[in-house]
Amino acid sequence: MVGKQIATGFTLLVLLVAGTALLSVGYPQEDEDIHGGLEIAGPYGVQKVPEITSAIAFPKYSGQAMVYRTIDTTVSKDDALKMAEKFGMTGSLEEDTLSYYIKGNPYMFDIEREGGYMTYTWDDRHSGVDPRDHPENLPIDEECRKIAEAFLTSHGLMPEGAVFSSVSHGEGFFLNSTNDTSVQTYKDTRVLFTGTLSGYPVTGSGIYVTVGGGGDILKVGKRWRDAEPYKEFPILSPEEAIEELKQTGVVTTVGSPKKAVVEEIKLCYYASPPRDEQPYLKPTYSIRGTVEGENGTGTFFQYVPAVPELGKGLY
Numbered sequence: 001m002v003g004k005q006i007a008t009g010f011t012l013l014v015l016l017v018a019g020t021a022l023l024s025v026g027y028p029q030e031d032e033d034i035h036g037g038l039e040i041a042g043p044y045g046v047q048k049v050p051e052i053t054s055a056i057a058f059p060k061y062s063g064q065a066m067v068y069r070t071i072d073t074t075v076s077k078d079d080a081l082k083m084a085e086k087f088g089m090t091g092s093l094e095e096d097t098l099s100y101y102i103k104g105n106p107y108m109f110d111i112e113r114e115g116g117y118m119t120y121t122w123d124d125r126h127s128g129v130d131p132r133d134h135p136e137n138l139p140i141d142e143e144c145r146k147i148a149e150a151f152l153t154s155h156g157l158m159p160e161g162a163v164f165s166s167v168s169h170g171e172g173f174f175l176n177s178t179n180d181t182s183v184q185t186y187k188d189t190r191v192l193f194t195g196t197l198s199g200y201p202v203t204g205s206g207i208y209v210t211v212g213g214g215g216d217i218l219k220v221g222k223r224w225r226d227a228e229p230y231k232e233f234p235i236l237s238p239e240e241a242i243e244e245l246k247q248t249g250v251v252t253t254v255g256s257p258k259k260a261v262v263e264e265i266k267l268c269y270y271a272s273p274p275r276d277e278q279p280y281l282k283p284t285y286s287i288r289g290t291v292e293g294e295n296g297t298g299t300f301f302q303y304v305p306a307v308p309e310l311g312k313g314l315y
Contacts, residue, residue, distance in 0.1 A: 128170065195271070
């Protein structure tokens with residue numbers, strides 16, 4: 001679809017202008033990004049580690065937790081129109097095999113038929129080249145958070161159970177090829193809100209707002225898994241989850257890992273993108289730490305499903 005943007009990681013655009021390279025805005029591909037700007041595992045494979053130890057005291061959890069049954073989301077034309085109206089967009093609704101969309105001025109609205117992944121984008125501004133988005137024009141992080149929250153609340157877009165999660169930045173630089181100096185020419189702030197169930201965070205359900213110069217809204221993106229309570233199940237303890245981690249391996253960029261140290265373990269729910277088949281949202285341990293390899297050290301993360309009765313897969 002023309003103009004459609006799917007933020008699934010690190011995007012780098014290089015434009016050559018009169019001998020000067022312009023590096024456009026890009027977000028680092030971190031595991032804390034949530035499916036399309038909202039948690040992605042990145043392009044790194046799972047690797048076994050011979051030795052895994054812990055540097056922390058394990059948290060205490062109840063021996064049981066609620067499993068949620070997912071609710072399929074199929075967006076109708078009427079649903080798309082109602083969502084677009086929340087943004088004040090009343091233009092002609094177009095459609096293709098994947099999405100409904102409205103090309104407005106200056107914003108474009110897009111929502112997928114299956115799963116309901118939604119974006120509202122000021123395309124020209126979000127490209128990372130508009131002078132209005134020079135760093136000196138960007139409000140401080142706390143002000144951007146207030147702007148984002150006020151926008152979502154006033155437009156009826158803040159999902160039930162959503163909580164503030166994090167702030168990140170997109171940046172652009174002019175790189176002078178003659179002397180290898182760079183000048184920052186673009187900066188925006190992305191404010192992320194993620195879901196919660198039973199008081200635990202939901203990795204994979206989130207809505208974010210990108211704020212630019214002068215506090216303008218450059219983009220809103222939403223990917224959300226709707227779910228309903230199913231029933232409680234016994235869950236693994238953190239200690240048992242670490243034992244499972246030794247069997248599954250960890251996600252890391254470190255080559256030939258030899259030793260890993262757990263620095264954080266917490267219970268959450270893991271949600272795949274809504275168009276994927278995922279019958280249940282299961283309690284899952286998010287485990288993070290450092291890893292040592294043959295040629296250096298780095299970080300790792302992994303998700304260990306906590307309900308043995310429902311199998312070892314995340315889905």
